[in-house]
Amino acid sequence: MVKVGIPRALAYYQYYPAWKTFFEKLGAETVVSPPTNRAIFSSGNSRAVAETCLPVKVFFGHVISLADKCDYMFIPAIRSLGRKAYHCSKFLGLPDMTKALVPECPAILDPEIDLNKGRRNLEKIIYSLGSHFTSDKGKIKKAAEEAREANSAYRREMSDRGTTPVQVIDGICQSKENSGLDSDVSSQLKIAVIGHAYIIYDDYVNHRLISRLEAMGARVSTPEMAHQEALDIAMTKLVSKPHWSFEVDVIGAGEYYLEAKFDGIITVAVFGCGPDSMMVGKVRHRAREFGTPFLLLSLDEHTSEGGLVTRLEAFVDMVKRRKRVCV
């Protein structure tokens, strides 16, 4: 069976179920790299130019770990996923950067996704991607439809039950309510963790941020746990037309959780991220207007776990004290 490698990084967290369905329906097998670990982290780090941002370096590490385990590597070049809303340059350059930096990588499948070019163009791209596996156009069409359904089911699963992508993908179907961390839900701190999916769900990169917060007694919500439409509405209040596809996850989610009167907002960004450098300011601005505690964690490959934990503890203590005073 043909094996398609999917690096567990970047767009993986948002689209893996769709990709898996698509390739499996076409009779291929998907191979996913293991969760980020030290070896992946440092091998990716050693290949890329120093200025490259952390998640992209990690991505190369995942590609390296998969290189000898698959026949194709699936690295879509994502230009745009919404009308006039773009992805970062690095997503577009990913397939070519991988080719340059990971020469041992098998043949790369690099469909260019640009929804600005319309539906027809997307269909054409899906056909040419599918044609690597079958010449039956009907089969490709069916696989694409099923992938689309898998994607909406995946999103629904997260937003309806408040689970993270990792939990859904791994099939851990426990929703927050019965996780038994703290039975008294009303007294729990509600903290929103905002940022790109590939940072907030990569436990190696963010030093297990979410589970640490939960251990400190907080109820964590992420952009994926809210309904897409609600985030869109919140975002449109602040920016009439988004320039980046990530705005909904940062500005939209920030505004949404601020309006939902969360006790604290933690924005997780990586050093050198272009879109973040422009967007985070807006969330901070709004948080000040709402009077909600706001913490910006900027991660890079040197972030030490100790420093991060201290800052988290201080933030959570502050939020707790504040809540006690307010109530």
Place this chain on the structure above:
Amino acid sequence: MRVGIPHFGLVYIPIKAIARKLGAGDNELIIPPLTSQRTLDLGVKYSPAEACLPYKLTLGNLIEACELGADTLAHARGTGICRLGYYAKNQEQILQDLGYNVRFLTIDVSHHKFRSIMRLVKDMTNNAPWPEVISAFYFGMSKLFALDKIEKVVHKVRAIELDKGTANQIYREAIKAIDEATTGKEVRRTTGECIDKLNRVPIDPTANPVKVGIVGEIYVVLEPFANMDIEMELGKLGVEVKRTMSLSRWVKYSFVLNPLGIDEWKEVHKAAMPYLKRDVGGDGWESVGEKVVHAREGYDGMIHLAPFTCMPEIVAQNIMSSTKEDIPVLTVLCDEQMAKPGMITRLEAFVDLLRFRRKRRGI
């Protein structure tokens, strides 16, 4: 309406010329002081820490324009992948927080460039009749073309002049003279005179200077403050600089030839194809392509300029090192932490390396 503009190389000269020609009426064009350390300090102070250098410098310019009483600001806007699309939106917020109640007029530099600039000119001049607008625009552009033409000669002379600094002196005078010229005829005459003067500068006839191509992100390439006068410093080291990118070229193609379907970067993109298949925003694709082209054309080396954390240029930088066409590339990242002595040391080392390579190859 008092319209302020950010600086971008010498672009203020043609803009000033257009405004003066059209006699803006109640409207006034405010050109902030040339980009200086103060501009940078202001920009850095009020920008998000991780914003790129062009963002910080243009914000500094705009603040300085506001201090001079601007109530409207003209700025570039891009649709596409790089941060440029966000500049105006974000900077407007910052200026408002600082208490300047300003309005932004943006020029789309990705699509409909000509229409968008003409609209702005019309707005600024209370709807002056089209023939006047076009003729003033033409006059402004003649200055831009004259400046770039002189600069090309300066690049050559600077590398081989016997008395270092002569060409720069002439260039500085030329900028002033062209800025002050009031008619098309005067611009042409001044250009001719300056080029003559440059051609008469005593040079070393036997010199075979090292040739270096300059590529990278357009703002830091064309704004000498941002790149710490890198071209001049290379000239001092006896290096002949060639840069494809220039404002006049941009104007020529965006306004005249692109609409006719002629793409100035076609060859460069074709050269980049085996390594980078698509536009990645900004000037990343062009940087990769130009490396290949420069290597084929027998350049000794290439300097790649990029603002620190520039996304498209990081893509280019990651790819450039592995092209089959081999030519030394020095990537210089520009940000507010950059210091001139450090940069000069790097340039000296780079130029030494290029000379050594030449010697080894027996040139």
